[in-house]
Amino acid sequence: MKKAGKILKISSGSPQFRIQAVFDHVAPLYFFYGQNEIDNDLVGLNIDKSERKSVRTFDQVITVSEGDVVFSLVSGQATLVRKIHEGYLLTQNYVKINLNEQLDNKYLTYILNEDDNIKKQLKLGLQGSQVLKYTLKQIREIDMPAIPALSMQRLIGDVYFNQIHLQALKKQTADLETVSTLEKLKRIDKNERIEI
Structure with missing residues (x-):
């Protein structure tokens, strides 16, 4: 088995406390990529439309691109960035995973979220007394499972994302019906009430 850090480029987001916010309208405006964006990208819908947090800065920051695999060090969930979130700022609570040509991004998302062995490895290494959090080192140390051929990876990844999207649509429909x-x-x- 190979360690994830040996076959994938895994990098942490920008440390939020080091970002120098400015009020100059010439400075680039960045929206933060957070848990809402992860959830929305995973299901392929814009479910949570709460206000997006943003910052203007001249600092060099890490941003996401369409097709990037992002893993939350807080929730332990991975997703694939959609075009709608391209250019969002990634903070230190997330890692961006760049793939090699032998690994499909949807398949990687699938195994990070669903592979029992990877889940077990991640749970064993949780850190923090009050707030449990994964670490960049821990992600790099994951023993990767045997990987099927690229064509099979693509098939599995597509079915996985289609199923999650369908499940989210059904939940949305049920919520609207309720x-x-x-x-x-x-x-x-109100119409049937009478005074007693």
Whole structure:
């Protein structure tokens, strides 16, 4: 078995506390790539539309590109960056994984999220007393499983992302149906009430 750090280029995001924010409108504006973006990219939808955190800075910062594999050191979840989040700023709570030509990015996302052996390795090395957090070193030390041929990786990766997208759509539909039904019940209840 090969260590992830030997076959993949794994780099940490920009340390947030070192970024010098400026109020000069000439400075580039960066939106932060965070857990909401990871969740949205993984399911292929824009589910959470909460306000995006941003910063203006002249500093050199690490940003993400479409197709990058990003792993959260906080949630232990990996995703594939979509075009909508290209150029977002990556902080030290995330790592960016650059692949070699023998590994498909969707397949890598799949095994980081679903492979039982990788999950076990990650759980064994959790750090922190109050807040459990993975480390860059820990990600580099993952023993990678045997990898199938590239054509099979692509097939598995595509099916994985399609299934997660479908599951998110079904949940979204069920949530909308619940809201609609509750609104109907409230209207019926209001119209049927009588003074006692």
